[in-house]
Amino acid sequence: MKRGRSTGAPTKAQVERFEMIRECGCVACLIYGLETYPEIHHLTVGGRHGQKRRGHDFTIGLCSWHHRGDPGFSTRDLCELAYGPSYALQPKRFRETFGQDDELLAYQNRLIGQSEAA
Numbered sequence: 825m826k827r828g829r830s831t832g833a834p835t836k837a838q839v840e841r842f843e844m845i846r847e848c849g850c851v852a853c854l855i856y857g858l859e860t861y862p863e864i865h866h867l868t869v870g871g872r873h874g875q876k877r878r879g880h881d882f883t884i885g886l887c888s889w890h891h892r893g894d895p896g897f898s899t900r901d902l903c904e905l906a907y908g909p910s911y912a913l914q915p916k917r918f919r920e921t922f923g924q925d926d927e928l929l930a931y932q933n934r935l936i937g938q939s940e941a942a
Contacts (some may be wrong), residue, residue, distance in 0.1 A: 831866065832875045838880040844936040849930050850887035852922045860887040863908060865938070871925045874917065877899060884932040890918070 834842065842864050848854070850862040862885030868875040888894040893910035895903040904910070910919035922928060 831879050834880045844887040848935045851884050852890040864892045867925045884928050
């Protein structure tokens with residue numbers, strides 16, 4: 825039984841997608857020419873926090889800063905100056921800086937060699 829925003833267990837192809845995303849890095853950092861290790865971010869219906877996830881095929885890579893606003897070993901101010909706004913802390917500014925969800929999904933799909941999400 826699904827709980828919360830869960831999209832169920834990923835298929836083998838979707839797990840492979842996640843691995844390719846991890847190999848590419850954070851899509852926001854890549855725009856700045858930086859290479860960082862990403863977490864898998866599931867895009868949502870309507871692009872709002874807390875809404876239903878669109879599924880495992882609608883995923884992008886975001887580092888801990890861009891995904892959750894976790895600055896890691898740096899200070900929050902340094903991360904924002906160096907890496908731009910965080911999706912978790914400033915979703916509107918994040919989208920203004922890096923693009924809307926579907927633009928980022930298309931960019932991610934180009935990076936991993938997929939023409940579009942299934």
